[in-house]
Amino acid sequence: EGGRRTERRCSVEVSVQPGTVRHGAAACLPVSVCVCESSTNVCLCLSVSRQNLKNVSILCNYVHLQKLELPYNKIRDLSCVSHMPYLIILDASHNELSDFFGFEPPKNLKEVNFSHNHLSVMKDLSTYTSLSKLNLDYNSFSEIRGLEKCSNLIHLSIAHNKISHISGLDKLPLRHLSLRGNLLKKIENLQTLWALQFLDLSYNRIQSLSGLQNLHLLGSINLESNLEKPEHRLAVIFLLQHLTHLDEQAVTAQEKVSAVNKYDPPQEVVAARDHMTHVVFQHMQPQIIFDSTLPNLETPYPILVLTGPQACGKREIAHKLCQEFSHYFAYGASHTTRGPYFGEEDCFDYHFVLDEEFQNMIHMGNFVQTIQYGGHWYGLSREAIESVAREGLACCVHMELEGVYSMKHSYFEPRYILLIPTRTDEYISRMKARGLYSKRQIDTAVSRINLYVRVNKEQPGFFDSVIPCDNREEAYSTLRQLVQEYLGLEEQGTEVGDSTRTIPDHAPTDMSSKYQTTENAEANPTDSYNRNYRSKVQACLSPQKTSAELASIHRRQQMVGEALMGRSPGAYTQLFKRHVPIAPSLVAPQMHPGHSSSLIPTFGCPLPDLSDDSSSEESRASSGLSMHSSAGVLSVRSPAAGLDTGSGPRAEPLGVSMLGQNLESLKGKIDVTETGLTPDAPHLGPEQVSPTLATSTGRPGSRARPVLPPIPTGRKATDTGPRP
Ligand SMILES: Nc1ncnc2c1ncn2[C@@H]1O[C@H](COP(=O)(O)OP(=O)(O)OP(=O)(O)O)[C@@H](O)[C@H]1O
Structure with missing residues (x-):
């Protein structure tokens, strides 16, 4: 008392x-x-x-x-x-x-x-207007009712009853609601509980999370022992992104990120995953050196990507460009699982494949990037790029924004041109006129215009150039102008189709300096001075070479010169040999076509123990090191020689004058000190090289000198401009 x-x-x-x-x-x-x-x-x-x-x-x-x-x-x-x-x-x-x-x-x-009584029927409590907390746990209620007028009820617990439907709670100012241990199968009629902060639905039979929308203040929810799926936690966290507690455990920031990445991944995440997928699958294949990486690992293979919303004309423009600049560009046809439209040609517009084949290609590591668009798969295969690179040409492709995101993760460093419709009505009319698209497809395409505009605005420099494409002719002529400037064609007054001209040695890599960010491009669209200036600056910034390096470079330049002149088929001639059949034991059955000649285990993978000279010879040949094979070759190709897709560098293709004219640029391209090519390799005769391949792992630091260049590190971080 x-x-x-x-x-x-x-x-x-x-x-x-x-x-x-x-x-x-x-x-x-x-x-x-x-x-x-x-x-x-x-x-x-x-x-x-x-x-x-x-x-x-x-x-x-x-x-x-x-x-x-x-x-x-x-x-x-x-x-x-x-x-x-x-x-x-x-x-x-x-x-x-x-x-x-x-x-x-x-x-x-x-x-x-x-709580803990024998109550089974709720009655009208409208006269209990002050009631703010009501605990009815462990009774036998099968229905919630009579609470409609309890305008002060903020805490209601009816756990462990026999309630099978959520009802009778409309517009109550509830902050805490426990329906734990009932017979609920779905979450319903909670949308008007705007003040709800805590919800316990654990130990029910709920299978779906729908019904939890619009509960903006809900900070804690318990759904334990409901959904079968183990991943329900992330699903709930995704659905209710303001949750602080779930199933009586605090929700971490990491979980929130994982949930978003799982259920509504941002484009960057989708692209990163796409890239990871292709890298992993590609690494599971025998490793080879690609034509598109040669001859200079420091020099990105030139790719031009036209991007923009569907049917903005990028495919048509890409074809036209490749036709007009056929000595410089070729079209890289993507694969798609959609069927061909009337008039489309297999292998020309796309490689049309079935879904199964496409999936197989993914698993074989054939793609550089893939996307799903409009219910179909699209993907740019490595071989599509390689086949163009083998021709000694730059590759021109087109793709949607997601593809660009993915491409940007790869080691390729394309230039991206955005073709953007600015007059929506015309864009819609053009799509309608094609008669190929449903209203939904048109709406999707139109809605994506803003996506491109936003990316361009929010990420300056994401696209190297933006060209309005309402008028196809004008769009093409703008692009043509850009490409000509990049190629230096205008400067030298050369006809576009004149294949006797040479591309300045900076050209393949220097798109970055020409196709500056949109702003720069606008400010200074035709400034070749910039380009040259940049080269000079780079020359100054490059570290001085030691006398040993200079001697090595000199030796190799001499070797290459001789090889190109048709003399002295030394070690490099052998090494540069391509398209030589390789030892069957090295050919993985899953190897994709077109690479059969350039298979070699390298890049950190141990070379196989080749026991006889012939197989090591083949391996050397199969390294695929070709001086005719990529961007740099453009500077030394002779039109007269045509395309050499055959066996290695030819003795005759270059006239002496061509050689003299381009030797300087060639020097840069085969700068072994910088590319990591073995400095002394030219001194080795074939017999000396063979044991190297036969026994060495080919890694730097191994007993014998590596034949193949190491992976260049940090290339993207450093300037990728032309080498002095
Ligand atoms: N490898 C790829 N990666 C990403 N997007 C791609 C790829 N290949 C094609 N696309 C894009 O997918 C979209 C759909 O292609 P599709 O060929 O079906 O469209 P289309 O109606 O012919 O329009 P378009 O004239 O733009 O090609 C296009 O925007 C196309 O550029």
Whole structure:
């Protein structure tokens, strides 16, 4: 007993602990409690737990009670509460009540705990307007109802009942709702619970997460023991990105990122995954040196990518460009699983393949990038690039933005030209006129215009140049102009189709300096000075070569010169030999066509132990090191010689004047010190080279000198401009 005496009366808090009273009396309340109400004393709080109380009718006299706690008794009737108009808190949990709120409502009743009783039917509680917390756990309710007018109810727990549908909660100001351990199969009718912060739906039979939308304040949700799927955690975190707790565990930032990456990955993530996929599958194949990486590892193979929304004309423009600049560019046809449109040619517009074949190609590591667009797969194969590189030409391709993102992860360093429609109506009309597209496809394509515009705006330099494509002719002529400047054709007043001219040695790599970011390009569209200036700056910045390096370079230049002149077919001639059949043992059955001649294990993979000279000879030949094979070759190709796709460098193709004219540029291209080619290799005769291949791992630092160049490191981080 205790209390506080006021002028007129004493308020008393009574707490009766188990074992302090006798059992068996009709009204089992302790005498002390009975006497505490008098003219001067009133009882405001009464707590009697675990007394096996059955009849509490005597409490009718306790009209001043504000808090009544009677848990763990055997009470079946609580009608005495009707006489307690000031009651605020009532705890009648763990009793034997079957009558739901069987008393007149105390006006200020705020908190009620009826958990662990035998209640089964909820009744209208509209007169309990002050009710803010209601606990009905462990009863037998099968339906929620009667709460509609409880406009102050913020905490409701009806866990472990038999509720099979969520209903009757519309617009309640609930912040905490527990429906744990019911028979719920779906999450429904929660959308209007705008204030909900905590939701416990654990131990139900819920299979879908739908129904959780629009709960913007929901910070904690428990869905434990519901969904079968183990990954439901991420799904929920994705759906409710403001969650702080899920299944009683804090949601980490890492989980939030993983969830977004899983269910709505940003383009960068999709592209990174695409790239990873192709790199991994490609690395699972026998390693080879590609024509597009040669002859200078420092020099990116020139690729021109036209991008923009579907049907903006990029394919048509790409074909036209390759036709007009056929001595410089060839079209790299992608693979697609969509069927050909009328008039489209297999291998010319696309390589049309079935889905299965496309998937096989992915698993064989054949692609550089792939995307899914409009329900079909598209992918640029390595072979598409290689086949152009083998011709000694630069590759021109077209692709959607996602493809560009993926390409940017690869070691290729293309120049990207965005062709963008600026007059949407015309764009739509043109698409309609083609008669190929559904309204949905047109809408998608149109909506993607903004995507391109946004990327261009938010990531300056993402596209090297932007060309409006409303008028195809104008778009082509702008692109043509850019390409001519890049090729230096205008400067030298050379006809486009004149294949006798040479491309300046900076050309293949120098698109970066020409196709500056959009802004730069606009500011200075035709400045060749920039280009030359940059070369000079680079020359100055390049580290001085030691006398040993200079001597080595000199030796190799001499060797190459001689090889090109048709003299002295030394080691390099042998090494540069290409398209020689390789030892069958080296040919993996899954090797894709076109590479059969250039298979060699390298780039850190141990070379096979070739036991006889002939196989090592073949391996050397198969290194694919070809001076005719890539961008750099453009500077030494003779039109008269035509395309050499045959066996190695030819003795005659270059006239002496050509050679003299281009030797300087060639020097840069075969700068072995910088490319990592073995400095002394030219001194080795074939017999000396063979054992090297036969026994060496080919790695730098191994006993014998490596024949193949190491992987260039940090190429992207350094300037990729022309070498002085
Ligand atoms: N390898 C690729 N990677 C990414 N996107 C690609 C690739 N190949 C083609 N695409 C793009 O996929 C989109 C759909 O190609 P599709 O050929 O079906 O369209 P289209 O109606 O003929 O339009 P377009 O004239 O632009 O090619 C086009 O924007 C195309 O540029």
